[in-house]
Amino acid sequence: MTTIPATPMLNPAPVEVSVETPAQRLVRKFVANRLALGGLIVFVLIALAAILAPLIAPQNPYDLAVLDIMDGSLAPGELSGDGKPFLLGSDEQGRDMLSAILYGLRISIGVGVGSTVIALTIGLAMGLFAAYSGGWRDALVMRLVDLQLGFPPILIALILLAILGRGVDKVMIALVALQWAYYARTVRGNALVERRKEYIEAARCLGLPYSRIVFGHLMPNCLPPLIVVATMQVAHAIALEATLSFLGVGVPVTEPSLGMLIANGFDFMMSGRYWVSFFPGVTLLITVVSINLVGDHLRDILNPRLQK
Amino acid sequence: MGYVINRLLQGLMVIAVMAVLVFIGVYAIGNPVDMLISPEADQAEIQATIVRMGLDKPLWEQFLAFINGALHGDLGTSFLYNEPAVRLILERFPATLELALAAILMAILVGIPLGVIAGLKPNGIVGRAIMTISILGFSLPTFWVGMMLIMIFAVNIGWLPSTGRGETASLFGVQWSFLTGDGLAHLILPAINLALFKTSLVIRLARAGTREVISQDYIKFARAKGLSEPRVILVHMMKNMMIPVVTVLGLEFGSVVAFAVVTETVFSWPGIGKLLISSIVHLDRPVIVAYLMLTVMLFVTINFLVDLIYALLDPRVRRKESA
Numbered sequence: 087m088t089t090i091p092a093t094p095m096l097n098p099a100p101v102e103v104s105v106e107t108p109a110q111r112l113v114r115k116f117v118a119n120r121l122a123l124g125g126l127i128v129f130v131l132i133a134l135a136a137i138l139a140p141l142i143a144p145q146n147p148y149d150l151a152v153l154d155i156m157d158g159s160l161a162p163g164e165l166s167g168d169g170k171p172f173l174l175g176s177d178e179q180g181r182d183m184l185s186a187i188l189y190g191l192r193i194s195i196g197v198g199v200g201s202t203v204i205a206l207t208i209g210l211a212m213g214l215f216a217a218y219s220g221g222w223r224d225a226l227v228m229r230l231v232d233l234q235l236g237f238p239p240i241l242i243a244l245i246l247l248a249i250l251g252r253g254v255d256k257v258m259i260a261l262v263a264l265q266w267a268y269y270a271r272t273v274r275g276n277a278l279v280e281r282r283k284e285y286i287e288a289a290r291c292l293g294l295p296y297s298r299i300v301f302g303h304l305m306p307n308c309l310p311p312l313i314v315v316a317t318m319q320v321a322h323a324i325a326l327e328a329t330l331s332f333l334g335v336g337v338p339v340t341e342p343s344l345g346m347l348i349a350n351g352f353d354f355m356m357s358g359r360y361w362v363s364f365f366p367g368v369t370l371l372i373t374v375v376s377i378n379l380v381g382d383h384l385r386d387i388l389n390p391r392l393q394k
Numbered sequence: 395m396g397y398v399i400n401r402l403l404q405g406l407m408v409i410a411v412m413a414v415l416v417f418i419g420v421y422a423i424g425n426p427v428d429m430l431i432s433p434e435a436d437q438a439e440i441q442a443t444i445v446r447m448g449l450d451k452p453l454w455e456q457f458l459a460f461i462n463g464a465l466h467g468d469l470g471t472s473f474l475y476n477e478p479a480v481r482l483i484l485e486r487f488p489a490t491l492e493l494a495l496a497a498i499l500m501a502i503l504v505g506i507p508l509g510v511i512a513g514l515k516p517n518g519i520v521g522r523a524i525m526t527i528s529i530l531g532f533s534l535p536t537f538w539v540g541m542m543l544i545m546i547f548a549v550n551i552g553w554l555p556s557t558g559r560g561e562t563a564s565l566f567g568v569q570w571s572f573l574t575g576d577g578l579a580h581l582i583l584p585a586i587n588l589a590l591f592k593t594s595l596v597i598r599l600a601r602a603g604t605r606e607v608i609s610q611d612y613i614k615f616a617r618a619k620g621l622s623e624p625r626v627i628l629v630h631m632m633k634n635m636m637i638p639v640v641t642v643l644g645l646e647f648g649s650v651v652a653f654a655v656v657t658e659t660v661f662s663w664p665g666i667g668k669l670l671i672s673s674i675v676h677l678d679r680p681v682i683v684a685y686l687m688l689t690v691m692l693f694v695t696i697n698f699l700v701d702l703i704y705a706l707l708d709p710r711v712r713r714k715e716s717a
Contacts, residue, residue, distance in 0.1 A: 233408060236697055238649035240656070241689060248674045248682050249419035325535045332537045333659055333671050348538060352660075355545050364545075367538040375533045382529065 115387045125379030132373050136191035143185035148340075183361060186347055187369050193343040194370070197254060198324035201261035206316050208262065209269025214300055214308070216270065217277035228274065231267040239264050243326060247335045257336050261323050272315050276308040310388045317381035321374045328370055344370045401701050405694040412690045413464065416683055417457055460683070469687060470680030474673070479684035483666050490665030492570055493657065494650045496581055497588035498643060505593040506639065509600020510627065516605060524597060531594030536653065540587040540660035547583060555580050557662040584661040588654060592646060599642055603635030610634075645700055648693045 106114075117123055135142065176182055216227040234242065246260040280286065281304060289299045328345030330336035337343050342350070344366045351363025451459075463469060469479045512524040548556035558580060570577070607613060608631065616630045617623075655667030662668065666685060673681040 233411075236408075237690075237693055238652040241649075241652040244655065244670065244674070245416065245419070245686055248686075249416075321533065325533075328535055329537055329656055332535075333656065335671065335674050345535075345537075348541070352541060355541060355549065360545055363538075363541060367535075367541070370535060370538065371533065374535070375530065378529060378533050 112387060116383065119383050122379050122383030125376040125383075128372065128376040129380065132191065132369075132376070133195060135188055136195050139185075139188035139192055143182075143188045145182050145185045147181045147186040147189055183347075183365055186342070187344070187366050190342055190344045190347050190366060191369065191373070193254065193337060193341055194324050194327060194345070195373070197258055197261065197327045197337075197343065198320050201258045201323050202265060202316055202320045204258070205262040205265035205319070206269050206312065209266040210273050210305070210308075210312065212266065213270040213273025214277055214305060217274045217281060218300055218304065224274075227270060231271050234264075234267045235271070239322070239326060240329065243330055244335065247330060252335060252338050254337050254341055257327055257330060260330075261327065264326075265319050265323065268315055268319065269312060272311050273308050276311055277304055280304055280307045314381060314385045314388055317377060317384055321377040321381065324370070324377075325374050344373075397705055398702065401698055405698050408694050409687075409690055413461070413687060414457075416686045416690075417460055418453070464687065469684035472673075472678055472681050474676055474678045474681070479680040480688070482669060482681060483684055483688055486664060486666045486669050488569065489663060490651060490654050490658070490667060493581070493584055493588060493654055493663060493665060494647065496585035497592065497650055497654075498647065500585055500589035501592035501596050502639075502643070504589070505596025506600045506636075508593075509597040510604050510632070510635075512597065513601040513604025513608065514627070516601070525601070528594040528597040531590050531597075534590065536587060536591060536656045537660050539590055540584070540657055543583050543587055544660070554583050556583060558664065584657050584663050587660065588650065588657040591653070592643070592650060595646070596639060596643070599639045600635065603638055604631065607631050607635045641700070641703075645696065648689075648696050651692065652689065 116126075140146070212227055216224040242264055243260045246263060247256060250256040250259060286299065286303060289303050294302075327336060327343060328348070331343050331345035332349040334349065337346055339346065347366035348363040348370070351359075351361075351366070354360075354362045355364075460470065467480060471477065472479050472482055475482060508524050508527075512521040515521040544556040547554045555576075613626060613630060616626045621630075652667075654663075654665055655670060657663065658665045658667040659671055669681065670685045672678075673685070
């Protein structure tokens, strides 16, 4: 209906109507799927809550001065001594679980996103290097990738953490070491196809420098599948960090991520105080599921085989 | 034959590289002396312990001793239990094996029917519901699901026990839980927990396989012959879609064993995973090294067998390697 009055106005420049940049097409297709859009909105909200935690959390859960042992182990919704409600209950030291979760999210998401970005950069560089130089350099990198992908991620993470010890930085090192191989493999596969195309040939004929061909021409065309892998990997990294921290080999007690909070609540669960580990778990679950929904849909959009 | 030797040498290389990395990594950090000797011990006692454990020798000498021992099936003695590390692990391995096999069995029994249903009706409500469940299965962190299972079935309803292996019975000189009613009850929750992730994987594989096979001519032909629908699905279709499922599950067996670390910790299942975690926490390095070396060998063996089977099934693989 609304298109009818619009048509005459568009007549002077008909070309602009049909032109849609790849980015616009991506946005249009993404928004069309409600589930994926919902996932994205939820994740953005969670990320905002994590970033703004110091402003919106009812208390600073690591400031021992504000904790009151008298408020310990309160059920969700109960009031503290000074009349403030603990929406999600409190742990045995009187720490508000909502605040603890918000602060825990900062560490979980920070570790997940941070390690993914670093691993992506390394994997991208290694994959492009392998594909563009070929020969023994390619073989060396890909053998390393094969070797690593032959073992389950959790085993490699445990090996590395057994060697490195606990700590946020160490968990990130382990997660980066785990992930780079996925990116390297994806990028290499794509780059091998792309480098035979005419535009690379053209760039070579123009005598462009090596770095410009690789980073200016080859790299942008290898990115789409990488975005999908990276999205999924953020979810994996967050879940794996939580698992490692739960096992007691991840982040230290002083910097509790969601996994650590869940582990802390494990003992209380047997005595019926489920909320100490239940709510951090639900938060973790929602975070991971929302990212996976986005990633799943991105894969459908960006997969050339599914496009007509 | 050249292919087999090639693969075998590669496998041995991997083991050798891992041995060096793991040993140097694990022995270069931390000081077990601080961990294992009580603070009240005097200097002489500390010295005696260091000498007894060989911790005073240079790293390369410790490494040579380690390699020499490893070739004789001795990967060191646990600092904590004062028992050979290999024996500690082998003692606990049946528990892990039992758990892993139960989980894989469960993943097959649940995953394949669901995957086939989802593949037959990919756009129906049931098909979509099954796929949503499988996304959830991929997303749910294993340890949290385990805790929820304990909370619901062990604490709230009280149907099933939540920790340990329960009563065991002996078969071939090894203790197994699944032979006794009590042991079986103890096995159910951990097995469900460990199976969850693989079930999602099997659902996806079975669905993809079904969708691929269903449009093939021999299925149309079987239908045209007037065979009943159950027979077409159960015999003609299943046979052909099972190949990728079985291959992937074979490859995934090692990963199930590795992932058992999480389930064993949640359910206090006395397997090798729980031993590994407590060894890492207590810096019991010989046990860590032995666990890693045995697991790496397990993986190399699995990968080697899968490569061999591939080469048997697909002559192209052999030709490419020897060319």
